[in-house]
Amino acid sequence: MTKEEVLVLSNRLPNWILKGALGAFLSLALAACSENLTGALGCPELCQDQSALLRDTTLTGVLVVDTVVSGFPVQNAAKDFTLLSQGADGDIRVVFRFDTLGGETFRHPNASVDSAVTRVLDPQIHFSVDTSYGKLTAPLTVDAYDVDTTAADSLTQALVPLFRPDRLIGSATFASIAITDTLAIPIDTAIVRAKAVAGARLRVGLRIRGTSPDRLRIAGSNYVPRLTYRVTPDTIVPTDTIAVTSRTPSDNAAIASLYSAYAIIVAGALPAPASDVLAVGGISGARTFLRFNVPAILIDSVQVVRASLLLTQLPSRVQARNADTIAILANPVLAGAQVTDLNLLLQLTGAGSLVGVDSVRMVPKDAGLRSVELVNLFRVWRGIGEANSIRAIVLRAKQEGSSPAELNFVSNDGPAAQAPRLQITYVPRRGFGLP
């Protein structure tokens, strides 16, 4: 290295050092913008205790309305159905309407024109089963009946007599382990062919039977029930598939569509309980409407930590399935004060889970004090004026109309000591944070 090169290098070196130092400075300066502040070691000695002072109170007579209304889910509004076979305790059947049967054509392979359907092979009704609903322990048979009638077949009393042996058009027995997803019930070929050729409607009623009281949940919302059959032995021709469809009443397509599949309660629906008893669940699908008169200060001016609806549970008036665990939901009513129609209020509800209200599991035969936690609902109410959302909830079974099991509670008309009440724990407004 020459002397000149050394001089050049010695002149450049400090610049590189200083530039590097400047770069390091900027990097560290940027790093200084992030931090880790959280500490626990110094507490409690070096920390201020910011714990809130909690107050606890129990509000009695806080319910201004407590009413039981049955008939849920609203008939035909549901897509999922429970077939129930528990004798007088509960008998629920399902009707599928295939009103668009007939009139189809198909094309043979290599043919240039369509052919009319003259044959029907291997007709089956398919529907999906909700296996999470309950595990079957014994074989179960599903019977299919031709329930087509010129009578008003939306009425239970008109349909029930049609579930008789001479109208049996299909049946299948399934081992409990075989019921996993979708079931197929073979239907009488002659019946389907006759209706298909004639362009007549096919209306099928399903009921189950087994060696023990059983139930089967049809998940119609996931998989539309359908009828399938082949029109020729040639497997190149696709299978004909007809989804449940109703064309009656003919003058109202919206209502007709509600009747494409629907349940009929044959037995087990109980009348409303006495006025001193609240009911949730059962074959009749009872819901309890509760409207509170909560002091405004507890919603608007303090921070509620706990809001427990305390209910005194009574042994269920229904003996059947009273050892089953029932999950009940507390759904908030979303209607404003201007809505006063109870049936409408019962339908204008939101899911409790959306506002952080958990379901509660209870056993119908049990008795004692039960708690439904509503604290998160109180906090939602705080953000919504009472004019926009009345302070009311609806207690309902998670799976309505699918079990005889019914939960009963003491109502406001019952003994005062057992009447529903609210236990509130709250934090009054406070100042905090100054050292």
Added chain:
Amino acid sequence: MMQRALTSSFVCLALLSLPALGRAQGTLSTQGFGYPTGEMSTRALGAGGSTSDFDAFSSTNPASIAASLGSMVYVQVEPEYRNLTKDGGNSQRNVIARHPLATLSVQIRPNLFGGVSVSNFLDRSFETQERRSTVIADTALATTNTFKSDGAIGDTRVGLAWTPTSWVRLGVAGHVISGSNRLRSTEAFDDSTRFAAIADTQTVTYVGSALSAGVQLFAGQVAAFAVSYRKGNSMSVKHQDTTLTTASVPNALSLSAAFIGIKGTMLAVRTQRNDWTRMEGLGSDSLPITNSWDTSVGADVLGPHVGSHVLQIRAGGRWRTLPFGLSNSEIKEKTFNAGLGTLLAGGRLGVDVAGIRAIRTPVSNVVPFRESAWTMSFGVTVRP
């Protein structure tokens, strides 16, 4: 909060970054209304803070604005790496980002200078988390409590410095002492099924003012002396439009002496008396506040040439009692400081670096905590 935001924005816009500022409580150093950063520049901190009354970038003495000798912008960043140790061996580390000082000086006339500085007066940002138990009716419930404070009390100083002769500099300044703490307290119950968490948010603001005046005297080329005094006016804490409490901004008197007989070198000693107890009444009655001395010695000497650049080498030490202690003990802080500085770009860009080792200890032995920290201070000066 305003001060904190202003300072932060000033620095981080320059860095093309948006930082969050804060300190941790649950430590020895940030009790009460927070940690007093001292309003000193990196250059002064490198010398233990002893030269701050002569330093144009620091905001302790308005007469020193004249030391800027022209117009300039100065920003400073100061990450701190803190370690809290509990007797018995447990320790906790925190990283705290600080942007404690930004200064703008302009030369109005040949012997008249104006300056605006935004500095952290008391920093109170922290987050603590602890387990506690609370009783509802007759049931004890375990909770996890988190308390967070974000914000600071800042000092915005607008000052003028006049140099009537070569051996004297005079300065006056007005201070707006303002800021805010955004506070959040949460209390989460272990039994979250029945009990919802308690969450409170509150913002308190601080508003106060002060006036300060200072003088620097030079005895030839040998010695320099500086005196400054800040007279605090009223200071209040507000929540929204409501004044919660009122007290006063602390007065402060600082005295400095320096030997400048060697070219490019300053050997200085400084002490400052802070009447922190004038803040009594802003917080709770039980808040322990101590009037304290803040004393430092240090040297800022001309170092070696690196290429065409001249290095300044600095070292010093500082002793003080922190204003906000514990109910059973005051907190002492000692720092050992060292720093470097140089000019780049033909003197238009100044870069200063300082390393600070702080030891904070309670006076009383009954407090089972010790705290130490490494702070890196970086200052950049830009002259047009």
